[in-house]
Structure formats: C-alpha cells, structure tokens
Amino acid sequence: MSAQPEQLAREKQLAATAALRWVRDGMVLGLGSGSTAACFITELGKAVREQGLRVHGTATSLASEKLAREAGIPLLEPRRGLRFDLTVDGADELDAHLRLIKGGGGALLREKVLATASDYLLIVADSSKEVAQLGRFPLPLEVVPFALPWVLDAVAALGGAPVLRMSKEASAEPAKSDQNNLLVDCHFEVIAEPEQLAAQLQRIPGIVEQGLFLGLARAAVVAKGQDVQVLRPGQPPVAAGSFGELP
Numbered sequence: 001m002s003a004q005p006e007q008l009a010r011e012k013q014l015a016a017t018a019a020l021r022w023v024r025d026g027m028v029l030g031l032g033s034g035s036t037a038a039c040f041i042t043e044l045g046k047a048v049r050e051q052g053l054r055v056h057g058t059a060t061s062l063a064s065e066k067l068a069r070e071a072g073i074p075l076l077e078p079r080r081g082l083r084f085d086l087t088v089d090g091a092d093e094l095d096a097h098l099r100l101i102k103g104g105g106g107a108l109l110r111e112k113v114l115a116t117a118s119d120y121l122l123i124v125a126d127s128s129k130e131v132a133q134l135g136r137f138p139l140p141l142e143v144v145p146f147a148l149p150w151v152l153d154a155v156a157a158l159g160g161a162p163v164l165r166m167s168k169e170a171s172a173e174p175a176k177s178d179q180n181n182l183l184v185d186c187h188f189e190v191i192a193e194p195e196q197l198a199a200q201l202q203r204i205p206g207i208v209e210q211g212l213f214l215g216l217a218r219a220a221v222v223a224k225g226q227d228v229q230v231l232r233p234g235q236p237p238v239a240a241g242s243f244g245e246l247p
Helices: 005-022 035-051 062-071 108-116 145-157 194-202
Strands: 028-031 056-059 086-089 121-126 139-143 162-164 182-186 207-210 217-224 227-231
Touching: 005 035, 005 086, 005 121, 005 217, 005 227, 028 035, 028 062, 035 062, 035 086, 035 121, 056 062, 086 108, 108 139, 108 207, 139 145, 145 162, 145 182, 194 207
Parallel strands: 028 056, 028 086, 086 121, 121 217
Antiparallel strands: 139 182, 139 207, 162 182, 217 227
C-alpha cells in the first residue's frame, strides 16, 4: 500500500532534519529544489538564525533562492572557482546504486551544474522515491525551443513517448525552465540501462540537459515511517543516527 500524503510530508521533514547533521560551520552549500529540499532549506535557515550557524549557499532554482533569502541564508552568485562542500537535493526516483531521476520541478540543469561542482551530493527523500528500477517517473529533458520537433522525433525513436510539459499556471502555455527553455517528459516506463540511455540523449542536438543523475550522489537520507536510513551506492542501508560524519 502506498504511503498517504500526510505520511510522506512527515517523512520529507524527517529526512530534511536528519540531513542537517551533515552540515558543518563554514561550509559552502548547494541548495536543492523540490518539496524535500525546501524542508531542508527551512531547517537550515532556522539553524542560521537561532544557532548562529555560519554557511553560504547557492540555489538550484529561483524558487529555492527565494526561500533561502526568506530563511536568512547568505547566498553566493555563480563565479569561477566556486565549489561546494555539500549539496543537499531531492530526487524523483533513486535506486540501490543511487542513480537518480531528477527534474520533476524543472530545475534539472541547475541541479546538475551544482551537483557536478560539489565535493559531496546528499539526497533527501521520502519512502516513495526509492525504486528497484528507474523509469516509472517520467524522465525530464530541458530543450531549446527551436529544436523541439526534432528532439521529440529522436526521443520517440528511443521509445521514450515524449510529452511537452504544460504550465500549471497557464494550461495553454508550455512550461518553461528558469533558463526559459522548454521541458519535455519522457515515458520510458523501465530504464534498463541508465548509462546507455543518458549517452544517447546527450547526443541529441537541442537537449540542454537530461534528468538522469548517474555517479553523482554519494549518499541518500531516506525516511520510511518514523525511521531514517542512510543509503550509499551498492551498500546496505544504515540507521541515520549511527552514520556520523561525512566520509
């Protein structure tokens, strides 16, 4: 039986609160996007305001940037040489190897930029995000508008059943990323070879970025009911309370 929305909301909060144990004074942080990352940003802001935690961050979306400013987290603009000690972000799906599908909120390009510029990517998730095999969640693409017809043709040839994402605010208009590009959702259902598919998508002209995050996540904090587990690629889960410091 799938978890109810109330339980998932509690799990998101538990995972976000547990992730604060990875944050150390003086860190430069990447701040992710989505509902669980938003919980983390809110908790981080409390620690900054109430405990004097000294951190700086860069957000992966305009929405997360707004939330971080409201929470009182000092922000850094992108610049050459900027690296992140830790990025905390959510995922739409994650498997036992910590391969991810991300981009359900449309921020996949900035999310992958910050993940790649980070020494450590920590994923925070509720129990619904953990899967045996990637693919049920539609795989997002960010696409240059001019290239859309040819991208749709190429992805359809790969079996992806692509659909242009429409805006939630104006249903007759396409959704746009923070970079003003289009978003396409691909319905592969099962992604048997994520690395192969990622390589095929990267070769299609007009795709700015695709939502497979492979070999980037170092750990994931996943809440299941009242329990919080830490997952690492290919290793058995351990209780969050016994995990301790960043490896």
